[in-house]
Amino acid sequence: MLLNRLKAGGPAIAKQGILVAFILFMIxxxxxxxxxxxxxxxxxxxxxxxIIGVMAVGVTIVVIGGNLDLSVGSMLSFATVLVxxxxxxxxxxxxxxxxxxxxxxxxxxxxxxxxxxxxxxxxVTLGMLSAIQGLVLIYSGGQNVxxxxxxxxxFAIFGRGSVLGIAAPILIFGLMAIIFHVIMSTMPFGRxxxxxxxxxxxSVFSGIPRSRVVFTTYLISALCVAVAAIILGSRVMGSQxxxxxxxELQVLAAVIxxxxxLLGGAGSILKTVLGVLMxxxxxxxxxxxxxxxxxxxxxxxxxxxxAVWLDVAAKRGRxxxxxx
Amino acid sequence: xxxxxxxTPLRWLMxxxxxxxxxxxxxxxxxxxxxxxxxxxxxxxxxxTSTIGLIALGMTxxxxxxxxxxxxxxxxxxxxxxxxxxxxxxxxxxxxNWQILxxxxxxxxxxxxxxxxxxxxxxxxxVDAFIVTLGAMLGIxxxxxxxxxxxxFYAMNFAxxxxxxxxxxxxxxxxxxxxxxxxxxxLVLSRTVHGRxxxxxxxxxxxAVNAGIRVGPHxxxxxxxxxxxxxLSGVLxxxxxxAATPNLGRDYELWVITAVVLGGxxxxxxxxxxxxxxxxxxxxGILRNGMNLxxxxxxxxxxILGSILIAVLFLDKRFNRTANGGLRL
Numbered sequence: 140m141l142l143n144r145l146k147a148g149g150p151a152i153a154k155q156g157i158l159v160a161f162i163l164f165m166i167x168x169x170x171x172x173x174x175x176x177x178x179x180x181x182x183x184x185x186x187x188x189x190i191i192g193v194m195a196v197g198v199t200i201v202v203i204g205g206n207l208d209l210s211v212g213s214m215l216s217f218a219t220v221l222v223x224x225x226x227x228x229x230x231x232x233x234x235x236x237x238x239x240x241x242x243x244x245x246x247x248x249x250x251x252x253x254x255x256x257x258x259x260x261x262x263v264t265l266g267m268l269s270a271i272q273g274l275v276l277i278y279s280g281g282q283n284v285x286x287x288x289x290x291x292x293x294f295a296i297f298g299r300g301s302v303l304g305i306a307a308p309i310l311i312f313g314l315m316a317i318i319f320h321v322i323m324s325t326m327p328f329g330r331x332x333x334x335x336x337x338x339x340x341x342s343v344f345s346g347i348p349r350s351r352v353v354f355t356t357y358l359i360s361a362l363c364v365a366v367a368a369i370i371l372g373s374r375v376m377g378s379q380x381x382x383x384x385x386x387e388l389q390v391l392a393a394v395i396x397x398x399x400x401l402l403g404g405a406g407s408i409l410k411t412v413l414g415v416l417m418x419x420x421x422x423x424x425x426x427x428x429x430x431x432x433x434x435x436x437x438x439x440x441x442x443x444x445x446a447v448w449l450d451v452a453a454k455r456g457r458x459x460x461x462x463x
Numbered sequence: 464x465x466x467x468x469x470x471t472p473l474r475w476l477m478x479x480x481x482x483x484x485x486x487x488x489x490x491x492x493x494x495x496x497x498x499x500x501x502x503x504x505x506x507x508x509x510x511x512t513s514t515i516g517l518i519a520l521g522m523t524x525x526x527x528x529x530x531x532x533x534x535x536x537x538x539x540x541x542x543x544x545x546x547x548x549x550x551x552x553x554x555x556x557x558x559x560n561w562q563i564l565x566x567x568x569x570x571x572x573x574x575x576x577x578x579x580x581x582x583x584x585x586x587x588x589x590v591d592a593f594i595v596t597l598g599a600m601l602g603i604x605x606x607x608x609x610x611x612x613x614x615x616f617y618a619m620n621f622a623x624x625x626x627x628x629x630x631x632x633x634x635x636x637x638x639x640x641x642x643x644x645x646x647x648x649x650l651v652l653s654r655t656v657h658g659r660x661x662x663x664x665x666x667x668x669x670x671a672v673n674a675g676i677r678v679g680p681h682x683x684x685x686x687x688x689x690x691x692x693x694x695l696s697g698v699l700x701x702x703x704x705x706a707a708t709p710n711l712g713r714d715y716e717l718w719v720i721t722a723v724v725l726g727g728x729x730x731x732x733x734x735x736x737x738x739x740x741x742x743x744x745x746x747x748g749i750l751r752n753g754m755n756l757x758x759x760x761x762x763x764x765x766x767i768l769g770s771i772l773i774a775v776l777f778l779d780k781r782f783n784r785t786a787n788g789g790l791r792l
Contacts, residue, residue, distance in 0.1 A: 258776050262724055265717055266772035273765025281762065384714075388533075388597060395594055433608035440602025444595060448588040460589030462668070462678045 157398050157410055157446065161417050168424035175427055182306065188419035189308035190215075190367045192412060194386065195393045196319050197363030199411040202394055203323070204356040205336035205403025206253055206260035210245070211364050211390060213271035215383030218242045218368030220275050223378045224284040231294040239365045245271060246361020247354070254353030268387065275380050285377025298374025308370045315366060319359070320408040332356060337404025392439060393418050396446050417442075480778075481726050481742035488746065492753030499756050506635050510627075510703075512748030513641035515715060516741070517696040519722045520648040521689025523740045526723055527652075528685050529665040529732025530585065530592035535693040535719060537603035538577045539712035542694030543701035544607055546570035547616040550623065560622045571694045577603055578690020582683030592682075600716070607709050615708040624705030637699055644692065649737035661685065665732030721772050722747050727779075 169176040194211050201208045218238050225234035249267055253260045286292065300307040323329035334342040335352045343349050372378060397414030399406025421442065422435040452458045476483045493500040518535045525532050549555070549566035556562075577599070584595045618624045629636045652658040663671040664678050671678055693712075701707045726743030728735025747768065754764055 252773060252777075256777065256780070258773070258780060259730060261730065262720075262776050263773055265720060266769040266776075268717065268769070269721070269765045269772070270769025273762050273767075273769065276762035276765065277760070281760075388600065391597065392601065395597075401591065401593065431609050431613075433605040433613070436601040436605025437609070440598045440605070443598040443601075444584060444588070444590060447590045447594050451588065451590055455589070459587050460679070462586070462589065462672060 157396065157413050157417070160442070160446065161413055161420075164417060164420060164424070168420065168427070172424065172427040175424055180423065180427075182309070184416070184419045184423045185309045185312075186306045187423075188415050189312040190371050191386065191390055191393060191419075192312045192415040193315050193363050193367040193370065194390045195397075195411050195415050196315050196408055197360035198390050199394050199397070199399055199406055199408055200319065200323065200332060201260075201356045201360045202399050202401060203336045203403060203406045204332045204353055205339065206353060206356070207264060207391075207401070208249065208357065208360050209261065209264040209387045209391075210249060210267035210271060211360060212383040212385060212387035213268045213275065214242060214245055214361065214364045215368055215371065215386055216275045216378070216381055217245065217271050217278075217383075218365050219372045219378040219382055220279050220284055220380055222368055223286055223372045223376070224279065226286050226292070226294055226372075227288075231292060235294075235369060238368065239362070242361045242365040242368070243358060246357045246359075246364075249361070250354035250357035253357065254350045257350075272381065272384075279380045281380065283377065283379045286372075289376045294373050295376070296373070297369050298371070298376075308374070311366060311370060315363065316408055316412050323408055328352075328355070333404055335403075389418070392443055396443055398446070398450060400450075479727065479739055479742060481739055481746060484725075485742050485746050485749065488749050488753065492749065492756070496753060496756040499753055502633075504752070504756075506630075506633075506638060508745070508748045508752045509638035509641065510635050511752060512744050513637045514696050514700050515718050515722060515747070516641050516744040517644055517692045517699070518689065518715065518719045519726075519740050519744050520644055520737060521685075521692040522719050522723045523726070523728055523735055523737055524648070524652065524661055524685045525592070525689050526720075526728050526730060527661050527665045527732060527735045528682055529668065530682060530685075531596065531720070531730070532578075532581065532592065532686065532689050533596040533716045534577065534581060534599035534603050535689060536712035536715035537600050537607060538574050538690055538693040539697035539700065539715060540607045540707070540709060541577065541603055541610070542570040542574045542697035543707035543711050544611050544616060544709070545573050546698045547618050547623075547701050547707040548611075550618065550620055551616075560620065563620060563623050567698055570698050571691060574690040574692075574694020574697070575687050576690070578687040578693075579683060581690070582686030585686070586679035586683050611707075611709045613709060615706050617706045618701070623702055627699065627703040637703070640695075640699065644695070645737060645741055648688075652737055657681070657684070662733055665734075667733070718747065721768060724772065725775055 165176075174180055194215065198208050198211060218241070221241060222234050222238040225237060228234075229237075245267070249264060252258050252263045286294070289295070297307055297311065302310060323332065331342070331347050331352045334345065334347055335349050339349055342352075371382065375382075393414040394406070394411050395401065395414070396417060397406065397411035399411060418435075418439060421438050425435050425438065426432065455461075498504060518539070522532060522535070546566050546569075549569050550562045552562075555565060558565075581592070581596055581599050584590065585592050588595075627635075627637055631639060652661060660671070660676050660681055663674065663676060664681055668678060697707075697712065700711065722743040723735070723740050724730070724743070725746055726735065726739030726741070728739065750767065751764055754767075755761070
C-alpha cells in the first residue's frame with residue numbers, strides 16, 4: 140500500500156522523504172506545544188545543533204566518499220581540551236591555529252591509513268577513537284580544563300557572541316554548510332568525491348586520484364571537528380576530557396537520517412543539515428511536551444530505522460526485504 | 464614423527480597469530496611484573512575478561528554472518544537494570560533468595576527480546592545491521608535511562624552481590640560461566656548445522672539462499688544469541704558491582720569489536736572462529752591487567768589498543784591480499 144503510494148507519488152516525493160518527515164514533525168510539535176514555534180525556541184534549537192551540525196558536514200563528505208569516520212567524537216574531545224588548555228597558556232590567537240593544525244594531523248593519519256594504505260575505515264577510525272581518547276587523557280592527566288578569565292577574552296565570541304541578533308554558532312554552522320555544499324555540488328573536487336564513493340574502480344579508471352580524494356575527505360572532517368571544538372570551547376569556556384564521547388554516533392545518526400547512503404556515492408550536505416535539525420527539533424519538542432530527556436533517543440531509534448527503511452524500500456521497489 | 468609434532472603447533476600459531484601475541488604479552492608481563500605470574504591474578508584476568516568475552520562470543524557469530532551489533536552495551540545496561548530492580552518488586556518480597564530467579568530470568572529474556580527486535584528488523588526491512596543496531600544503541604540506552612529514571616539501582620539481596628565472589632574449587636564462578644559459554648558457542652559454530660549456516664550466510668548470502676537456508680530467521684537467531692549473551696554479561700557485571708548504573712557498558716561495543724577483529728574475524732563475513740576470539744579477548748584482558756600491575760596509567764591502554772587494532776588490520780592486509788574486501792554496508 141504504502142509503497143504503491145510511494146511509487147504513485149513519484150520518485151520526487153520519495154526522494155524528499157526527509158523533508159516530508161521534517162515538516163510532519165514540525166506540525167505535530169507545534170500543535171502539541173504552543174512554545175515550540177516561537178522565534179526564541181527555534182533560534183535556541185539552531186544554536187544547540189550547531190556543534191553536531193558542523194561535525195556532520197565533515198562526516199557527510201567522508202561518507203559520500205564511501206568511508207566512515209567514528210573518530211570524530213574523540214577528536215572533538217582532543218581539540219576542545221587542547222584549545223581550552225592552550226588558551227590560558229599562550230593566548231587564543233596562538234591556541235586556535237595550533238589546535239587546528241594538531242587536529243588536521245589526526246585527520247591526516249586517518250586519511251593516510253584509509254586513503255593511501257586502503258585499510259577498512261570502520262576499524263581504523265574505531266582504533267583512532269580509542270587512541271585519541273587515550274591521547275586526550277594523557278595530555279590532560281585526566282584533569283578537566285577551563286579558562287580562568289571568561290569575561291575578558293575575545294575567544295568568547297565564537298560560542299557566545301552574536302551578529303545582528305543571530306548567535307555566532309548558527310552563523311558558523313550555516314557558513315560551513317553553505318561553503319561545503321557549494322564545493323560538493325559545483326566544484327570538481329565534489330564530483331570526484333561522489334565518483335570515488337559511487338564506484339571506486341571506475342573512478343580510478345577515469346583518472347581520479349582516489350587515494351588523494353579520500354585523504355582530503357578526512358582532512359575536511361578533521362577541519363570541521365576543529366571548528367566545532369572552537370564553538371564548544373568558547374561556549375563552555377572549559378572542557379571535560381571526554382566531552383565528545385558518543386558524538387560520533389549522534390553525528391552519524393544525523394547523516395544517515397539525511398539520506399546519505401553508507402555505501403557512498405550519494406547524499407547531500409543540505410539534507411544532512413535537515414537531519415541534524417530534525418534530531419534537534421525532536422529533542423526540543425519532546426522536552427517541551429514534558430517528556431523525560433532520554434525519550435528523544437527512543438524516538439530517534441524509530442525515526443532512523445523508518446527513514447532508512449523507506450529509502451531502501453523505494454530503491455528496491457518492495458517494502459519488505461526479499462530474503463527469506 | 465618428531466618433525467610433525469614440532470611443526471604442528473607452529474602452523475597452528477601461523478593460522479592464529481593472535482595466540483602468538485597472547486603468548487608474547489603473557490611472557491612479557493611475567494618477566495616485567497612480579498605480581499603478574501600468580502594464580503590469583505590469572506583468576507582476576509579471567510573474571511575481568513568474562514564481561515567483554517561473553518559478548519564477543521555472540522559478536523563473532525553476528526560478524527561471521529556479515530552483520531554487526533552496536534547495541535550490545537545498551538542491552539547489557541538494560542539487562543543489569545532489570546536484574547537488580549526486579550528483585551525488589553513487591554510481588555517477590557516474600558520469596559527470599561528465590562527473588563533472584565525471576566529477576567535474572569526476566570533480564571535474560573529482555574536481552575533475547577532486544578536481539579530479536581534487531582534481528583527481525585534486519586530480516587524484514589533489509590536495512591543494514593550497522594544502521595539498525597546504531598539506532599538500537601541509542602534507543603535501548605534511552606530505554607535504560609527512562610526505565611531507571613537516570614539513577615542507579617542497588618542490590619539489596621546479599622546473595623546476589625556475593626555471587627560473583629563464589630568459586631567452585633579453585634575456579635571463580637564467573638570465569639567458569641565464561642569458559643562454559645565459550646565451549647558451547649565453539650561447538651555450536653564448529654559442529655552444528657546452525658554453525659555451518661553461519662559461515663555460509665556470511666560467505667555468500669546469495670548462494671546460501673539458493674542452498675535453501677532461511678537467511679532471515681537464521682540471522683535473527685544469531686542476534687538473539689548475542690542479545691542473550693550481552694544480557695548474561697550485564698547480569699554478571701551487576702553481581703560484581705552489586706548495582707546497576709544507567710551508564711553501564713558504555714563503549715563496550717567498541718572493546719568487543721576490537722577483541723573480535725583481533726581474533727581474526729572478518730568484517731566482511733564468512734571468516735572467523737571462537738578460538739581466535741578467545742585469543743583476542745585474552746590479549747586485551749592481559750594487556751589491561753599487566754599494564755595496570757606495572758602501574759602504567761590507564762590512559763596508555765587506549766592508545767596501545769587503538770594502535771594494535773590498526774596494526775593488526777595493516778598486517779592482515781599485507782599477508783592476506785586476496786582476502787581483502789571493503790566493509791559490507
